[in-house]
Amino acid sequence: MHILIVLGSPRKKGNSETLAQSVASGIREIPNTTVEFIRLNDLKISPCQGCGGCNKTSTCVIEDDMTALYEKVDHCDHLVLVSPIYFYGLSAQCKTFVDRFQARWARKYLTGIRFRKDEQRQGILLATAATQGKKVFDGALLTAHTLFDALDLECGESLLVRGVDQRGAIHKQPQTLEQAIALGRDLATGKS
Numbered sequence: 308m309h310i311l312i313v314l315g316s317p318r319k320k321g322n323s324e325t326l327a328q329s330v331a332s333g334i335r336e337i338p339n340t341t342v343e344f345i346r347l348n349d350l351k352i353s354p355c356q357g358c359g360g361c362n363k364t365s366t367c368v369i370e371d372d373m374t375a376l377y378e379k380v381d382h383c384d385h386l387v388l389v390s391p392i393y394f395y396g397l398s399a400q401c402k403t404f405v406d407r408f409q410a411r412w413a414r415k416y417l418t419g420i421r422f423r424k425d426e427q428r429q430g431i432l433l434a435t436a437a438t439q440g441k442k443v444f445d446g447a448l449l450t451a452h453t454l455f456d457a458l459d460l461e462c463g464e465s466l467l468v469r470g471v472d473q474r475g476a477i478h479k480q481p482q483t484l485e486q487a488i489a490l491g492r493d494l495a496t497g498k499s
């Protein structure tokens with residue numbers, strides 16, 4: 308089993324990355340699983356141009372660092388999208404990544420191809436926010452779930468953490484990091 312973790316924060320070792328590392332340590336407890344991290348901020352990914360080029364071919368006309376990510380996402384067993392909340396939504400790095408999957412939306416809804424639908428592949432969102440806002444994760448969840456649908460991924464259990472702002476603040480919530488380890492374990496064993 309291969310699990311792809313996509314980091315969307317520009318901040319290294321920030322709260323969302325720390326959460327993702329805990330999920331990864333839970334995954335690694337399970338034999339025969341591999342984890343691969345992608346740090347979006349290190350890549351050059353252009354925003355979708357809305358050109359419609361993918362409508363017939365399901366392939367994006369832009370060639371950049373996203374080109375290799377389509378393959379990685381197609382072939383992973385689970386996808387973990389990791390983002391800080393920026394203005395009640397995903398970070399720009401994550402949103403740019405998500406929008407480029409218009410090519411996969413086109414594959415599913417315009418060509419009718421249901422890619423790996425038979426398998427129990429999941430997409431999960433890990434997100435962190437500074438505030439306790441009731442609706443602070445609503446925007447990010449809607450976007451992530453729309454992505455998972457386009458990719459024919461089941462929506463798995465998300466882990467959404469409020470009240471963490473400064474880098475490292477999440478270490479003050481050890482129970483949350485324990486929850487993240489358990490989530491990783493469950494994801495890798497198919498229990499979630």
Ligand SMILES: Cc1cc2nc3c(=O)[nH]c(=O)nc-3n(C[C@H](O)[C@H](O)[C@H](O)COP(=O)(O)O)c2cc1C
Binds near residue numbers: 318395438439443472
């Ligand atoms: C540009 C920007 C916008 C933000 N917008 C919000 C917001 O709308 N709501 C909120 O609760 N926190 C907001 N935050 C705080 C981050 O979500 C929070 O610090 C998060 O834990 C950062 O995760 P990271 O350390 O992985 O980058 C914002 C931070 C930045 C830099």
